[in-house]
Amino acid sequence: MFKEPLTRALHVARWVALAIVVGIISGLLSAAFIESLTWSTNTRVDNSWFIWTLPIAGLIVGASYHYLGRGLERGSNLLIDEIHSHSEWVPFRIAPLVFITSVVSHLAGGSTGREGAALQIAAGATDPISKRLGLNPADRSLMLITAIAGGFGSIAGVPIAGAVFALEVQRVGRIRYEALVPAFVASFVGHAVVRGLGVNYTIYPQIPDVTWSPTIAWQISLFGLVAGLIALTFVRLTQFIRGLMKKYVAWYPARPLIGGIILLVLITACGWRDYQGFSFPLMLSAMNGATSGHFEVKLLLTAITIGTGFVGGEVIPLLTTGALAGATFGSLVGGNIAVFAIVGAVAVLAGATNTPLACALIGIELFGGGGAILFAVACVAAYATSGHTGIYHAQKVSAHKSGEVTS
Known part of the structure; x- marks a missing residue:
């Protein structure tokens, strides 16, 4: 009578224990990673000559x-x-490879992020645990999902979205509910560890109050569709650059070396220093109502950085790209620029990652629940127009965006 419930309880307890371990490891590594990237960013900003090391940094990476x-x-x-x-x-x-090369990429001034790197660091540190425990393939898949949750939730400061992202990212159109418990535990534990160590996350503006109306409905819906096309442009451009490098540059170290030279020329010749690294000042400025940035510049530099082989990730650069695009769109339609910048950040990310639920939650956790409806509408619209291929080309398609189920 009690055998089946007891078996289930033991199974859940086992996964909770494993998830706690993964969360602690992820949190410790993310805390160190955040502090290292903060140091590299501050060092680059305080020493403008570091931009001249971009080709050398590319060669090192x-x-x-x-x-x-x-x-x-x-x-x-x-x-x-x-x-x-x-x-x-x-x-x-x-884990150490991605950690170090990401710091190098940021120190020199590549337009890159950190979330993608954090996922790899967490997985690299925890997959050996799966091997040591002799987990079967199905359980190992759950452990990798758990590591992704721990890495994302702890590096970005979004424990709910981090868990949902891990459940949503591997397949377009399907959520892995069997990993629900360990993903949430790892994400929340990882986030708690970073907080407990006193590491500070970026403080974002909260979305202004908006009264839902037919006007805001069509504006947000239209912008969501545009955001999806922007995401698609980024994905295709990055793939194109990566393809060119692979086709014409056989020796891998030369690819980021060439990328570093191109970035150096563009940034110095065009005065685009503000678009290096995370570009937090540009993003936050847009979210506070300014329209001084150009989303196409951030998109281009990030595509070159990632496409030629620099390391870090695309998440924060995509948030910046979306914020700048949103500010531009908001000014064109006469809307609240800050609102459109904040919504644009998560909408472009949703289109590029094919994770609309997670990105809507990122909006709520980072920018406030007052924009929940706006985030949801924009993320779904962006998801609809961005195509099936995102920045994670290894994603499987379980259900086409047209509604056809494939697996």
Whole structure:
């Protein structure tokens, strides 16, 4: 009579225990990573000559992957591939490799982020635990999802969205509910560890109060569709640049070296220093109602940075791109610029990652629940127009955006 409930309870307890371990590891590593990237950003800003090291930084990053991490340049797509195929273990060396090369990329001034790197760091540090425990393929998939949740929730300061992102990101059109408990536990524990260590997250403006009306409804819906097209443009441009590098530059270290030269020329010739790194000042300025930034510049520099092989991630650059695009759109339609900038940030991210639920929750956690309806509408609209291929090309399509179910 009590055997089945007891078995279930023990199963849940086992996964809660594993998730706590993953969350602690993820939180500790994310805290160190945030502090390291803060140092690299401040150092670059205080010493403008660091921009001249972009080609050298590119060579260092490329050589590190070529000689120490061959096959690991797939980045977060490696984790998603392993969730589906279980063909190889995520090696521990990816954690220090991604950590160090991300710091180098930011120090020199590449337009890159941190969330994607944090996922890889968390998975690299925890997948060996799965191997040591002898987990079967299905359980190992759950552990990788748990690591993604712990990494995202702890690095971005969004424990709810971090868990949902991990459940949503591997398949377009399907959420992995079987990983619900460990994903939430790892994400919340990781976030708590970072907070407990006194590491500060970026403080974002809260979305202004907006009265829902037919006018705001069509404006947000239209902008969501535009945001999806912006996301699609970024994905296609990054793929195009990556394809060119692969086709014409056989020696991998030369790819980010060339990328560093291109970035150096563009940034110095065009005066685009504000678009280096995270570009937090540009993003926050747009979210406070300014229209001084150009989203297409951030999109271009990020596509070059990621497409040529620099390391870090696309999430924060996409938030910045979306915020700048939203500010521009808001000024064109006569809307509240701050509202459209904040909504634009999560909408472009939703289109590029194919994770509309997680991105709507990111909006709520970072910018306030008052914009919940706006975030939901814009993220769904962006998801609808961004195509099936996002920044994570290893995603499987379980249901087409037209509604057709494939698996």
